Every structure is written in C-alpha cells, then in structure tokens.
Amino acid sequence: MSSSTAPKKIAIVGSGNWGSAIAIHIGEKVRKLKGQYDEKILMWCREETLDDGSKLTQVINKQHENVKYLPHEKIPDNVIAEPDLCESVKDADVLIFVIPHQFVKKTxxxxxxxIKSTAFALTLIKGFYVDEQTNDLMLVSQLIKNTLNIPCVCLMGANIAHEVAEKIFCEATVGSRDEKHSEIVRQLIDTPEFRLRFYPDVEIIEMLGALKNVIAVCAGFADGLKAGFNTRAAVLRLGFREMVNFCRLLEKESTPELYLESCGIADLIASALGGRNYNGAKKLAETNKSLKEIEKEDLNGQSLQGPGTAKEVYRFLEAKNLLDKFPMFRDAYLICEQKLEPKKLLENLHNHPEFQQK
Known part of the structure; x- marks a missing residue:
C-alpha cells in the first residue's frame, strides 16, 4: 500500500480531562471509518505517580480510564497512553494538541x-502567548506552525469534557483554510452528538477560545459578590464586547456571524455557567483566598487558564496603551493578582467605554 493510501495515523498530544474526552470520541469514531485511519491512537500522557504508587499511563492502559483527570469515563482500548512524547507522535499524520497553553512552546x-513533513496539526488549546521582549501576541496555532513547520487548524467551542465523553449534544467551530484538512477534521470528530461548523478565521476563532476564559473569571467574581442577574448579564455582554473588540485589533472577521457561533457566545455562556475559571474566581471573591490556594484545594493538579490569559492580555494592552478601552480585561488581571478588590470590577462597569457617547 502506498504512503498516500495507507491509513492515516492519529496522535493526541495531551491527556487531561479535555484530552481524554476527545480521545474517547475520536477513538470510537475511527473504528467506524474502516481503512481510512489507523485504529490505534497514541495519546501522549505526561507520566505521573498516583497516590497508590502506580503509574498513570499504566493505569489508563489497564483500566481504560483516566482515573485522575476524567474518572468514570471509559476510554476505548484502541487509545494507548504513551509517556514518551516523541514516540507518541512518531509517523503521525494528524497531531491533535490538547495541553495547557503554557506548555505548548516547551512541548x-x-x-x-x-514530525512528518506531510502532517498537519489541530489545536484544541485555549490560550496564547505574549512575547516577553516585544509584547507581540502569538497564537498557539502560529507557535505550532512556526516550530514544527506544519499547518495548524483550530477547534473551539462550548465543549465541557465530561459531557463530550458522555455524548451529551454539543457543537464546535473549526478554523481552517484548507479543504482537505477540514474534511479530515469532519471525519474524525463530526457526529450527530458533536456537530461542527467551519470558517476560515483561524486566528479569531482561536482568540475567542482564549479570551472567554478571562470573561468567565469576571462572571465568577460577579457571582461571588452576589451581584444581581441584571448586573451579571451586563458583565457577560460587556465582556463579550471586549472579546470582539480585542479580536478586531488584530484581524478582520470574514463575517460578524462568527461571534454568534459556538466558539464565541456559546463558549462564553458555558464557561460562565460553571467552568473551572468561573468557580475559581467565585471562590476568590467569596473567600479572598489566592488563586494558587484555590487551585491546590479544588483542581487535583490542574490549573486555571483564565488568570494566565488575563496576564497575557493585560501585558499586550498595556504595551499598546489600551487598558482603559478594555476595563474588564484590565480588572480581571489585577483582581487575579490581588492588586484590586473584586468589587471594583462591578463599580467600573458604570463608566465602561460602551456607555460613552460616540
């Protein structure tokens, strides 16, 4: 069989709750695509020693369950946890990145x-980087593309990991400018329970996925302060407006309808109803504990992505002298760093730039 017609190999780089959930979904899907894809999927799992002394990868491969990050959800036996990063992607035609954004550069x-020169990547990672020296913003897809010299598309949406694993209906938005890559992503992921819509706006779709975590933090602060429903709705609307305006600093969307897709308003709503960033921020507002304490108490080794993204957004806007035009992004970072009281977020809504006469 020639290399062009051989079954494509899939590798999943990451095995947290979202990585494990997408591994379950794709692991089941490829078995239905007879001959097109190699059924064996390697999932890179950073090795950890569990409380009982056992190795996480060995437990996953024996019990077919990620007992630490996605317990009680069965992983198909064609998904193999692999502790060696380079071995996990060896000969892969499609690399699916699902790790915390702060580890992408090192990885x-x-x-x-x-990596095979003919491979391409799909990122499900919500976050980005701001260069320490230049304060330029770099997206995860750009970092993957520039470092590995392969194309990279993205998938963002309201996709809570355990619900995806349990096949509760959801949707997502894919950013891709290559029809062949789009078709492969559709084959691997699209099902009646997990619907996809495609747009060419890779950068905006990816930015929305990162920015919504910051506004979810703001929603958590508002709820922790016992704000009224009207105020909490205003936090989401004004926060969403800042998300859109931030995207437009860097890119022009193909259509404004993009913001109404799963990558935009839907992902923000899902995250602001009870995601980990929302819950952590709510607890900070209620208890005045630091986010480091809250992560240690509540997240079982995982980290909040919103505060890190808030820091990156703050640095980018500060360098551009634009902080006052994005007060919610500004205040989210300062509150996360405990340099500003949570109540100031709500007080500053009164004079948000949205209400200035134009």
Missing part, C-alpha cells in the same frame, strides 16, 4: 524536526 521545542 513543540521537543518535537522540532521529529
């Missing part, structure tokens, strides 16, 4: 020159 550096 890609380790994979440099070890």
């Amino acid at each position: 890609c550096d380790q994979l440099k020159n070890k």
Whole structure:
C-alpha cells in the first residue's frame, strides 16, 4: 500500500480531562471509518505517580480510564497512553494538541524536526502567548506552525469534557483554510452528538477560545459578590464586547456571524455557567483566598487558564496603551493578582467605554 493510501495515523498530544474526552470520541469514531485511519491512537500522557504508587499511563492502559483527570469515563482500548512524547507522535499524520497553553512552546521545542513533513496539526488549546521582549501576541496555532513547520487548524467551542465523553449534544467551530484538512477534521470528530461548523478565521476563532476564559473569571467574581442577574448579564455582554473588540485589533472577521457561533457566545455562556475559571474566581471573591490556594484545594493538579490569559492580555494592552478601552480585561488581571478588590470590577462597569457617547 502506498504512503498516500495507507491509513492515516492519529496522535493526541495531551491527556487531561479535555484530552481524554476527545480521545474517547475520536477513538470510537475511527473504528467506524474502516481503512481510512489507523485504529490505534497514541495519546501522549505526561507520566505521573498516583497516590497508590502506580503509574498513570499504566493505569489508563489497564483500566481504560483516566482515573485522575476524567474518572468514570471509559476510554476505548484502541487509545494507548504513551509517556514518551516523541514516540507518541512518531509517523503521525494528524497531531491533535490538547495541553495547557503554557506548555505548548516547551512541548513543540521537543518535537522540532521529529514530525512528518506531510502532517498537519489541530489545536484544541485555549490560550496564547505574549512575547516577553516585544509584547507581540502569538497564537498557539502560529507557535505550532512556526516550530514544527506544519499547518495548524483550530477547534473551539462550548465543549465541557465530561459531557463530550458522555455524548451529551454539543457543537464546535473549526478554523481552517484548507479543504482537505477540514474534511479530515469532519471525519474524525463530526457526529450527530458533536456537530461542527467551519470558517476560515483561524486566528479569531482561536482568540475567542482564549479570551472567554478571562470573561468567565469576571462572571465568577460577579457571582461571588452576589451581584444581581441584571448586573451579571451586563458583565457577560460587556465582556463579550471586549472579546470582539480585542479580536478586531488584530484581524478582520470574514463575517460578524462568527461571534454568534459556538466558539464565541456559546463558549462564553458555558464557561460562565460553571467552568473551572468561573468557580475559581467565585471562590476568590467569596473567600479572598489566592488563586494558587484555590487551585491546590479544588483542581487535583490542574490549573486555571483564565488568570494566565488575563496576564497575557493585560501585558499586550498595556504595551499598546489600551487598558482603559478594555476595563474588564484590565480588572480581571489585577483582581487575579490581588492588586484590586473584586468589587471594583462591578463599580467600573458604570463608566465602561460602551456607555460613552460616540
């Protein structure tokens, strides 16, 4: 069989709750696509020693369950946890990145020159980077593309991991400018329970996925302060407006309808109803504990993504002298750093730039 017609190999880089959930979904899907894809999927799992002394990868491969990050959800036996990063992506045609955004650079550096030149990547990672020296913003897809020298598309949406694993209906938005890559993503992920819509706006779709975590933090502060429903609705609307305006600083969307897709308003709503960033921020407002304390108490080794993204957004806007035009992004960072009281977020809504006469 020639290399062009051989079954495509899939690798999943990451095995947290979202990584495990998408592994379950794709692991089941490829078995239905006879001959098109290699049924064996390697899932890179950063090795951990569990409380009982056992190795996480060994437990996953024996029990077919990620007992630490996605307990009680069965992983198909064709998904193999692999502790060696380079081994997990060896010969892969499609690399699906699902790790915390702060680890992408280090991970890609380790994979440099070890990837098939014909491969492409799909990122499900919500976050981005701001260069320490230049304060330029770099998206995860750009970092993957530039480091590994392969194309990278993105998938963002209201996709809570355990609900995806349990096949509760959801949807997502895919950013892709290549029809072949779009078709592969559709084959691997689209089902009646997990619907996809495609747009060419890779950068905006990816930015929305990162920015919504910051506004989810703001929603958590508002709820922790026992704000009224009217105020909490205003937090979401004004926060969403800041998300849109931030995207427009960098890119022009193909259509404004993009913001009404799963990657936009739907992902924000889902995250602001009870995601980990929302819950952590709510607890900070209620208890005045630091986010480090809250992560240690509540997240079982995982980290909040919203505060890190808030810091990156703050640095980018500060360098552009635009903080006052994005007060919710500004205040989210300052409150996360405990440099501002949570109540100031609500007080500053009164004079939000949205209400200035134009």
